[in-house]
Amino acid sequence: MLVCICNALRENQVRQAARSGADTACRAYRALGCEAKCGQCVPFAREIINSERAAA
Incomplete structure (x- = not known):
């Protein structure tokens, strides 16, 4: 899923x-x-980011 249209960042990159x-x-x-x-x-x-930190 696309998170940031301006920078073309995907969810997996942010994760x-x-x-x-x-x-x-x-x-x-x-x-x-x-x-x-x-x-x-x-x-x-x-x-x-919060969901990744909670899962860690």
Whole structure:
């Protein structure tokens, strides 16, 4: 599933960044070599990161 249209980031990429230690959307995006542009994706990215942290 596409998380960020502006950067073409997929859910599995955000999950992988979270597994690698990114604990915020901004850190996950930086780990993936980009940054949030319009911001509409940030709440969804946070949900993904929180679910990965809860599962760890």
